[in-house]
Amino acid sequence: MLHIKNLHASIDGKEILRGINLDVNPGEIHAIMGPNGSGKSTLASVLTGRDIFEVTDGEITFEGVNLFDLNPEDRSRSGIFLGFQYPIEIPGVSMVNFMKTAVNEHRKFRGQKAMTAGEFLQLMRDKKALVEIDSRLTNRSVNEGFSGGEKKKNEIFQMAMLEPKLAILDETDSGLDIDALRIVANGVNKLKRPDNATIVITHYQRLLDYIVPDFVHVLYNGQIVLSAGKELALELEEKGYDWIKKEVDQVQI
C-alpha cells in the first residue's frame, strides 16, 4: 500500500529525514517511536505534502501512485489521513461546514453525489457516537477553544468521517488522560478494517496497550534504526532510548 524508499527531506537546508525505508501493507498497524526531534512529525508532514519540507531524494508510492505527483488535497482524497500532533484552531470555520466540505470533496473525487443535509447529519451523529465526542464541540469553530484532549478526539472524529485507507496518527495520545486515551484507542480500533492501515506515531508504550501494533520502528536522527514486533515497545518503555542512541552513535563513529 505505502512504500517509502530512501526518503531524504530537509528544511531550510537542514536535513531532517536521512534515508527512511518503510513498507506498509493493508491490515497492518505500524508504530513509530523515537525521541523528540528525531523526525517523526516531519515524516508525517512529508507524507501529507507539506511544502515547507523539501524532498531531496527517495520515493514514496501509495497504491502504486507516486505521492509526489499529488497535492495535499488529492492525497487526502486518495485515502491518506493525518491526525495532527498539534491540531490547528481555525476561528470562524464551523466544524459542520468544514466536515461537510471535506466529505463532499471526497465523494466528488470518487464520482459520488454530494450528500443531502439529512444524510450528512446522520453521518455526523453516527461518527460522533463512535468517538464519544460532544455535540457542543462539533457545533463550534474548528478546534477553537478546545482543550488538548478535545482536539485529539476531534482528529479521530475527522478520521471516522473520512474513513481513510491509511491513517497516520501523530502523538494522538499525548496530553490525554486515561479515559480519553481509551476512547481514542477504541475509535481507532473500531475503524480498523482488513483493507486499511494505520501508522501510530507515539512516544509512549501506553497507547500500544490499546492499539496493538504489528510492527514497532524506532526513528532516530532521521533514520529508522530498529524495527521489530510489538515487544520492542515494552523494551523501550523499560530501558528508554539511551541504549539505542548509544548503539547508533557508536556505529556511526
Place this chain on the structure above:
Amino acid sequence: MSFIAKMLDVKEELLELYEANSDTLNLNSSEVMNGFREEAIMQFRKKGIPTRKNEDYKYTELEPVFQKDYKYRFAPKKITFAVDDIFKCDVPELDTKILILLNGWFISDEAQLQELDNGVIIGSLAEAAKQYPDLVGEHYGQHAKTSIDGLVALNTAFAQDGIFIYVPKNVVVAHDIQIINILLDDESLIVQHRNLFIMEENSEAKLVICDHTLSESEFLTNSVTEIVAKSNSRLDIVKMQNEHNKATQLSSTFISQKRSSNVSTNIISLHGGMIRNNVQVVMEEEGCENSTFGLFLVDKKQHVSNHTIVEHASPNCRSTQKFKGVLDDQGTGAFNGRILVHPDAQKTEAFQSNNNILLTDEATMNTKPMLEIYADDVKCSHGATVGQLDEDALFYLRTRGIGQREARLMLMFAFAYEIIGEIKVIPLRDRVNDLVEKRLCGELSRCNNCAMHCG
C-alpha cells in the same frame, strides 16, 4: 435650474463655485443651514482639500479624485422614472421603512418630511430645517465642526439636503429604517449631502444605509452625518458601501453620546474606487457604550481608508473598535484608530483591533493605532496585524481533501465573518454574508436586481 461647473484648480474653483452660487444656495435653503455657510467657506479657504502632507491623509490621496471633471447640481435633476422601477433592494424579509437619496437629494412619492404616529420624524433634512428650525438648529453643525477639516468645511458650505431622523423620547422604532443612497446621472457628479439623526432619551432604532452607483459616470461623494444619542438611547447602524470603481466616497460621521447611551456602527466596504470613512465618537457623559466596526474588501486598484477617533470624555464608558480588511491585487488600505481618554474619564474600557490579510505581494496596508490616555484607572488594549492567510490552517484544511482555492476562501470568509457576525439585523446579516462570499469568490457583487450594469 441646474448649474454646471468644471473644476480645474480644485480649491480655487470650489471657492469660485461657492461665490457664484451662494445666493442660490441661500435662497434654496433654510436659515439654520445657511447660518453656517460663510464660516464654513472661510474654513475651507484656510484648509483646502486635505493633502498627503496632512498626517491624517497620508495614505489617501484626494487631489486626483477632486481634479476630475465633475458637475455640480444646485437643484435636484428632474427624473422621469420611478426609482422602484430600476432599484429594488433584494434583501429578503428586510422589514424596513425606506428613505431614498438620489444624488444627495431626498426623493419620495409622499411628503418630503413625515411625522409618524409615534412622533418619529423622517425625511428630507432641507425640509426639516424649514419646518423644525429649533430642533435642527439645536444640533446642526454642533458636532461636525467646520474647523475639523477641509472636507467637513466644504460639505457645510455646500450642503442642501440629506436625511433627517428624529426619534422622540421613549419610542422604540419597530421597523428598521433603511436609507438608500443612489448615484445616477449621465454626467460625472459631486454630491455633498448632509444627514442628522437625533435619538431622544430612551429611544431605540436600527438603521441600514446602502450606497449604490447606478450609472457608469464618475461620482465624488463628500457627505457628513451628525448623530446625537441622548441618555439611554440605543442606535445600531450598518452601512454597506457598494459603488463602482469610478466612484469616490468620503464619508464623515460624528457621534455624540450622552449618559448610558449605546451606539454601534458597522461599515461594510464591499466595493468602490476610493472610500474614506471618518468616524468620530465623543462619549460625553458616563456609562456610554460604543462599538465601531468595519470590514473592507479591496482588489484591483481600489483604496479604502478608515479613520476613527473614539473620545472618552467621561468615566465608566466602554468602547470597542474592530476593523478588518482583505486586500487583493494592487489594492491599498489604511486604518488610523485613535483612542483618547480624558484625565477624569476613570474606569474607561477601550479596545481596538485591526487585522488585515494581504492576498498578493502588491497589496499594501497601513495601520496605525494611537492611544492617548490621560486617566490612570483604565483598561485599554489595541492590536494590529497585517499578514497572509494562515499557512498552517490552509494546510490543515487541505489534508482533509478541501481544495486550495476552496480552503483559501473558507479562511478569508471566516476572517470576515467576525465583523459580519456583529450585524444584529438577521436577514441583513445573511445577505451581507452572501455578498461578501460572492465578492471573495470574485463574482459580481451587485446587491440589487437593478437593470443597470455599471462598471
